[in-house]
Amino acid sequence: MNKIFVTKSSMPSYEEYCEEIKSIWETTHLTNMGPIHNRLKDALKEYLKVKNIELFVNGHLALYCALKALKLKGEIITTPFTFASTTNAIVQAGCKPIFCDVKSDYTIDENKIESLITDETVAILGVHVYGNICNVEKIEETAKKHNLKVIYDSAHAFGVEYKGKGIGDYGDVSMFSFHATKVFHTIEGGCLTFNDESLAKEIAKQRNFGIDGEDLDCFGTNAKMNEFQSAMGICNLRHIDNELALRKIVFERYCENLKSVKGLKLLTCVNGLKQNYAYFPVLVEKEFGKDREDIIEELSKNKVFARKYFYPLVSENKEFGCDLADKTPIAKDYSRRVLCLPMYASLKLEEVDKICEIIKTI
Secondary structure (H helix, E strand, O other): OOOEOOOOOOOOOHHHHHHHHHHHHHHOOOOOOOHHHHHHHHHHHHHHOOOEEEEEOOHHHHHHHHHHHOOOOOEEEEOOOOOHHHHHHHHHOOOEEEEOOEOOOOOEOOOOOHHHOOOOEEEEEEEOOOOOOOOHHHHHHHHHHHOOEEEEEOOOOOOOEEOOEEHHHOOOEEEEEOOOOOOOOOOOOEEEEEOOOOHHHHHHHHHEOOEEOOEEOOOOOEOOOOHHHHHHHHHHHHOHHHHHHHHHHHHHHHHHHHOOOOOEEEOOOOOOEEOOOOOEEEEEOHHHOOOHHHHHHHHHHOOEOOEOOOOOOHHHOHHHOOOOHHHOHHHHHHHHHEEEEOOOOOOOHHHHHHHHHHHHHO
């Protein structure tokens, strides 16, 4: 077998991308909300079914700018079962992460949030994981009861819909990542979606050094998406429906092969969800007879490279000064047992079958 990595970026044809960037040489407009940027912004607003959207150079800075635009100062209840960017943005924005445990679908346990709320709590930051979503209704109910803001890290949830609504339409602000490894990408990139139109001005200031017209209104950063990124997004958006359809085929082939394997728990999504088939995680249980490292080792011998995603927990960052992972035992346990198998649109079904056979022989 050729090497099979956990993810592989989808790309338009060379000719299509070149055609899309040709106009840049005519306009010489490289960044600062150029015409291609604005076309992508409009197209994504429609595709994601959201009221307002702003584009960014990457998802991390988008999330950071969201927290700053909301003027949050205090504690933010979030999950440790996420990528480092989520917690980094909270800390960099001057807030304190308070870690809440997760439940069996890997998302924040909405029933444990309220017990963590204090006089210092200002927001709840949920993370949609592996294309599955948080309990948005319960989180909204809790937030309204305690007058808290709700932010979602939707890096894994591009194109996901819940009960007919774009997932970015829930909460006060949602962040989407357009990193090269995601379902939809702009090489690097991201966006914020939000319902309150008045937030647009604050978000724009945070993205552009704090500049408001000719005035320096606050301390901001530089997080603008450039035209070359935007052009890649325009091209990839043309093919997104086919991308998701191919991912669905791969996802379902995995399910067909592994559903009867004892000791491997497959992803279960909430009812009413339109999935994006972003990842294929398996939870290795005692009944399997071997642990995650055994699977990784055997796959590696066959040039297949899976990923321990997420490990370690972000709460295990040494900068916190102590190990907080024991306070979220379910998240800690999952971080030691979850393995994401290779998952991308161009993965061949015979390669999926081979990966599954290797796992079965273990």
